[in-house]
Amino acid sequence: MAGSGQAPLRDDPNVLLSIADLEIEFPVGKGEVVHAVSGISFDVAEGETLGIVGESGCGKSTVARSIIRLNSIKSGSVDYQGHNLASLEGEPLRKIRPDLQMIFQDPISSLNPRRKIRDVISEGLAVWGDEHGAWSQDRIEELMVAVGIDPKFGARRPHQFSGGQCQRIGIARALALDPKVLICDEPVSALDVSVQAQILNLLQDMKERYGLTVLFISHDLSVVKNVSDRIIVMYLGKACEIGSAEELYARPRHPYTRALLASIPEPAPTVDVSEGDIAGELPSPINPPTGCRFNTRCGHTTDICFTDEPMMQRVGDADHYLACHHPVEIAVSV
Amino acid sequence: MAEVQLSVRDLTVRFPTERGVVEAVNGVTFDLEKGQTLGIVGESGSGKSVTAKTLMNLLPRTAEIDGEVTFEGEDVRKIAAEGRQHFWGVKMTMVFQDPMTSLNPVKKCGEQIAETLRYHMGRDKKTALAEAVDLLGQVGIPEPAKRVDQYPHELSGGLRQRVVIAMALACEPSLLIADEPTTAVDVTVQKHLLDLLDRLRRERHMSMILITHDLGVARGRCDDVAVMYAGRIVERAQTETLFSDSRHPYADALLRSIPRIDQPSHTRLEPIPGRPPELINSPVQCAYAPRCRYAQPDCLDSIPAVQGVMGTHEFACHHPANTDRGREALAANVAAGRNAAGLEVIGYAGGN
Numbered sequence: 001m002a003g004s005g006q007a008p009l010r011d012d013p014n015v016l017l018s019i020a021d022l023e024i025e026f027p028v029g030k031g032e033v034v035h036a037v038s039g040i041s042f043d044v045a046e047g048e049t050l051g052i053v054g055e056s057g058c059g060k061s062t063v064a065r066s067i068i069r070l071n072s073i074k075s076g077s078v079d080y081q082g083h084n085l086a087s088l089e090g091e092p093l094r095k096i097r098p099d100l101q102m103i104f105q106d107p108i109s110s111l112n113p114r115r116k117i118r119d120v121i122s123e124g125l126a127v128w129g130d131e132h133g134a135w136s137q138d139r140i141e142e143l144m145v146a147v148g149i150d151p152k153f154g155a156r157r158p159h160q161f162s163g164g165q166c167q168r169i170g171i172a173r174a175l176a177l178d179p180k181v182l183i184c185d186e187p188v189s190a191l192d193v194s195v196q197a198q199i200l201n202l203l204q205d206m207k208e209r210y211g212l213t214v215l216f217i218s219h220d221l222s223v224v225k226n227v228s229d230r231i232i233v234m235y236l237g238k239a240c241e242i243g244s245a246e247e248l249y250a251r252p253r254h255p256y257t258r259a260l261l262a263s264i265p266e267p268a269p270t271v272d273v274s275e276g277d278i279a280g281e282l283p284s285p286i287n288p289p290t291g292c293r294f295n296t297r298c299g300h301t302t303d304i305c306f307t308d309e310p311m312m313q314r315v316g317d318a319d320h321y322l323a324c325h326h327p328v329e330i331a332v333s334v
Numbered sequence: 335m336a337e338v339q340l341s342v343r344d345l346t347v348r349f350p351t352e353r354g355v356v357e358a359v360n361g362v363t364f365d366l367e368k369g370q371t372l373g374i375v376g377e378s379g380s381g382k383s384v385t386a387k388t389l390m391n392l393l394p395r396t397a398e399i400d401g402e403v404t405f406e407g408e409d410v411r412k413i414a415a416e417g418r419q420h421f422w423g424v425k426m427t428m429v430f431q432d433p434m435t436s437l438n439p440v441k442k443c444g445e446q447i448a449e450t451l452r453y454h455m456g457r458d459k460k461t462a463l464a465e466a467v468d469l470l471g472q473v474g475i476p477e478p479a480k481r482v483d484q485y486p487h488e489l490s491g492g493l494r495q496r497v498v499i500a501m502a503l504a505c506e507p508s509l510l511i512a513d514e515p516t517t518a519v520d521v522t523v524q525k526h527l528l529d530l531l532d533r534l535r536r537e538r539h540m541s542m543i544l545i546t547h548d549l550g551v552a553r554g555r556c557d558d559v560a561v562m563y564a565g566r567i568v569e570r571a572q573t574e575t576l577f578s579d580s581r582h583p584y585a586d587a588l589l590r591s592i593p594r595i596d597q598p599s600h601t602r603l604e605p606i607p608g609r610p611p612e613l614i615n616s617p618v619q620c621a622y623a624p625r626c627r628y629a630q631p632d633c634l635d636s637i638p639a640v641q642g643v644m645g646t647h648e649f650a651c652h653h654p655a656n657t658d659r660g661r662e663a664l665a666a667n668v669a670a671g672r673n674a675a676g677l678e679v680i681g682y683a684g685g686n
């Protein structure tokens with residue numbers, strides 16, 4: 001897998017966020033670096049939900065965090081409405097950040113335990129409100145009602161709420177500045193199943209109500225399928241397959257995508273998961289395998305997989321891109 | 335009918351706290367047959383882990399325990415009271431959720447397994463270490479001879495959990511309790527670990543209790559499944575029965591609330607409104623009634639008794655789903671727009 005190349009970038013005027021050849025490295029001492037993200041390209045159209053899936057350590061969170069510059073970027077570009085977020089610094093970067101907001105995995109630790117939730121939600125407005133630092137109390141109430149928290153609890157602190165309610169508060173905080181893009185990093189992984197559905201429905205409602213574009217990161221393939229229009233499958237810092245949610249789950253071509261789908265405890269009968277078992281575990285991102293990064297676990301390897309990195313290529317006419325020397329053939333009759 | 339290995343009757347566990355008595359487990363009753371796998375599913379706080387810890391005698395002294403637990407003809411609570419050694423960790427063992435915290439970080443993996451064998455089975459140091467290598471091989475760890483000399487931090491999460499499983503199997507238990515054994519690992523690793531547990535269980539004729547919040551895992555790996563809510567088993571049935579013909583509205587709602595991979599994208603989910611109740615000073619009513627689409631006035635008057643066929647399909651509900659009585663209750667609530675507890679009820683898009 002290994003999938004460099006800009007093939008998946010669409011020539012579409014509605015593209016809001018376009019990431020090209022993004023590379024991110026972290027030094028780990030002794031002159032070694034973790035190659036967290038190694039040349040990934042994708043774009044997100046306005047109003048679209050892009051799901052990012054992969055095992056832990058594949059770089060999915062790193063990609064998302066780098067878009068709002070929570071990590072430094074080694075090379076590549078992040079184009080947002082004509083600005084390259086990868087090279088912005090100082091005031092221009094600060095000015096653009098309200099457009100891109102994030103919600104996190106652990107809803108409780110992402111809220112300051114010592115502050116009232118009304119203040120947590122309004123902090124962005126306090127920074128970005130008019131020059132007098134004023135903002136309307138109505139706006140806070142509107143947000144709290146929108147996410148399903150009774151405004152009369154505004155003076156309570158995070159520990160007085162359950163995990164699901166804290167995630168609602170986190171969503172209200174992210175929406176306070178009227179963002180264009182909402183980045184959700186495993187927003188329901190820490191929640192119980194009955195609450196998970198509430199939050200997923202809420203995110204969908206908020207997306208429609210506020211016209212959001214969403215990046216949704218999760219390791220849960222069923223959740224990602226439910227929320228996404230398009231999905232990118234990542235492995236060890238590379239993209240292996242990108243496509244529309246329906247296409248990718250109905251006709252997965254990359255051996256890794258198939259392995260992921262085959263690992264779901266209760267595979268659905270409509271998903272073809274034959275030839276989908278993989279052995280072993282994720283190699284170290286400090287010394288990733290040469291050639292295709294998936295070659296240590298793949299059942300389809302030949303010599304070329306160990307020498308040449310497969311590039312992203314379009315598959316057929318569908319919205320479907322793949323980086324593999326030996327994609328799994330799919331019977332045409334569907 | 336196969337031999338009953340573990341029998342739990344009316345198990346109740348209470349924790350006195352400053353705010354009142356928490357009734358963590360309330361009247362749990364079930365049998366486990368030899369060689370079977372029982373899945374216990376439920377949300378956090380439903381009492382599934384406390385049930386497991388009670389069986390393993392791992393609760394703090396402050397816990398007040400009532401009820402009977404019989405394992406292979408012996409009274410387990412009597413064994414606990416006598417402080418008998420070589421029972422837990424030998425006949426009945428447990429695998430925990432987080433392998434990093436259940437292994438000792440400053441001891442080599444091999445030593446930790448050997449320690450179990452030396453303490454319980456009286457092996458000498460050399461034999462115990464040799465057996466540890468053998469066990470690591472059995473749980474599918476590559477190069478076991480090398481791994482025995484490694485520390486837990488040198489292994490990946492999946493391998494660490496395999497070490498924990500090896501340790502749990504060292505004394506050839508007849509019952510293995512696995513409490514969320516794969517929650518901390520990726521799906522690909524989860525599949526391998528569950529395959530491993532399945533294989534070992536078959537080879538060794540072990541019984542297993544698999545505690546999980548993941549309904550897919552329960553469906554794929556268990557013979558019977560018990561659903562817990564607010565400290566009680568609200569429904570218990572053979573796995574296929576539970577997933578295709580559930581009776582308790584909570585079990586039914588849980589199945590509807592999870593996103594399914596065979597549904598198209600953006601399928602509207604049907605969440606369960608509200609959240610689980612606190613287990614302090616619970617009113618005498620069905621604990622699920624405030625969130626239940628089927629709830630009628632009688633649900634608020636009494637705690638529903640367990641009904642159905644004992645050992646086959648049991649459930650505790652006055653107005654069970656997928657029955658005429660339940661359908662009537664639901665239709666009445668949909669017509670009234672709310673249930674007996676005042677919860678708003680609208681019809682599902684898909685009917686019923």
